[in-house]
Amino acid sequence: MGxxxxxxxxxxxxxxxxxxxxxxxxxLAPDLVHLxxxxxPIIDKTPVALSNLSALESARLAVxxxxxxxxxxxxxxxxx
Amino acid sequence: MVALTSPYLWYTTRATGLxxxxxxxxxxxxxSLVANRVGGAAVGRFELSELHRSxxxxxxxxxxxxxxxxxxxxxxxxxxxxxxxxxxxxxxxxPVALGSVAFDLIVAVWISSLLKTxxxxxxxxxxxxxxxxxxAIAVVHAFMTGSDARSGVGLALVLVCALAGLLAGLWxxxxxPARAAGxxxxxxxxxxxxxxxxxxxxxxxxxxxxxxxxxxTAFPRRPVDDQRRRPR
Numbered sequence: 001m002g003x004x005x006x007x008x009x010x011x012x013x014x015x016x017x018x019x020x021x022x023x024x025x026x027x028l029a030p031d032l033v034h035l036x037x038x039x040x041p042i043i044d045k046t047p048v049a050l051s052n053l054s055a056l057e058s059a060r061l062a063v064x065x066x067x068x069x070x071x072x073x074x075x076x077x078x079x080x
Numbered sequence: 081m082v083a084l085t086s087p088y089l090w091y092t093t094r095a096t097g098l099x100x101x102x103x104x105x106x107x108x109x110x111x112s113l114v115a116n117r118v119g120g121a122a123v124g125r126f127e128l129s130e131l132h133r134s135x136x137x138x139x140x141x142x143x144x145x146x147x148x149x150x151x152x153x154x155x156x157x158x159x160x161x162x163x164x165x166x167x168x169x170x171x172x173x174x175p176v177a178l179g180s181v182a183f184d185l186i187v188a189v190w191i192s193s194l195l196k197t198x199x200x201x202x203x204x205x206x207x208x209x210x211x212x213x214x215x216a217i218a219v220v221h222a223f224m225t226g227s228d229a230r231s232g233v234g235l236a237l238v239l240v241c242a243l244a245g246l247l248a249g250l251w252x253x254x255x256x257p258a259r260a261a262g263x264x265x266x267x268x269x270x271x272x273x274x275x276x277x278x279x280x281x282x283x284x285x286x287x288x289x290x291x292x293x294x295x296x297t298a299f300p301r302r303p304v305d306d307q308r309r310r311p312r
Contacts, residue, residue, distance in 0.1 A: 022125060024126040024129060027124045027126045028126050065129060067114065069196070069201045070201075
């Protein structure tokens with residue numbers, strides 16, 4: 001049940017058109033998001049396991065905290 | 081009812097009116113801080129954003145108390161319909177009408193923010209601009225209607241709120257950074273980022289660091305001095 005739901009992974013994806021570089025995501029999800037020198041996010045596209053609950057929670061906070069709603073969580077079947 | 085004829089509802093209306101104005105001024109200033117990308121070192125930008133959201137909730141609650149006590153109280157006859165529809169109050173027709181308009185605008189901003197995830201960000205931002213108008217009308221409403229706003233502490237409060245909001249507005253419009261204002265120093269949640277990510281989770285990553293692509297930074301598509309510097 002819970003196990004099946006937590007299999008797979010996610011990536012935090014940014015819409016570069018929407019992003020205005022507020023930098024809230026890097027504060028809310030410092031493990032997932034780094035900022036380039038202009039303040040725009042650099043997000044690793046390597047999927048993170050959904051079982052990594054702290055990472056998932058920080059990703060959700062980043063999605064909720066984005067002033068431009070430029071972030072979304074994309075689920076992928078395999079966590080590498 | 082005794083409560084309807086006692087002066088306490090009326091006192092509550094007057095007090096919450098001033099407090100609501102103070103709170104919305106605070107919300108306005110905090111929103112300007114967020115929009116102009118203040119924070120990063122001493123206080124996180126996301127913290128200012130959260131404070132902006134939370135304080136707006138408190139302000140809306142105070143506004144509801146302010147309006148409810150005005151309607152319930154029998155000392156002045158405003159009528160229930162005048163909460164939403166302007167110029168329907170028997171008491172201080174125009175000043176109360178300003179309050180109605182301000183309330184309508186604030187409700188629009190509030191509902192649009194509650195539905196933020198269902199609206200496009202552009203729509204939400206467009207509606208959010210009206211918070212400035214709602215606040216400005218509310219200040220005039222406070223000065224014209226407020227029984228305490230013509231002298232002493234009440235007048236000082238209204239003037240301070242008006243000045244703070246005006247300065248916030250000028251700063252918001254004219255000192256606005258063009259897009260990203262550089263890296264934040266990150267929140268107290270984490271130390272400064274190492275050039276190479278070195279959290280325990282990274283040990284699981286077998287892929288080598290990927291080269292940055294255009295999609296990662298999105299910077300080459302945007303000229304620094306672009307047209308969106310001014311609010312549309």
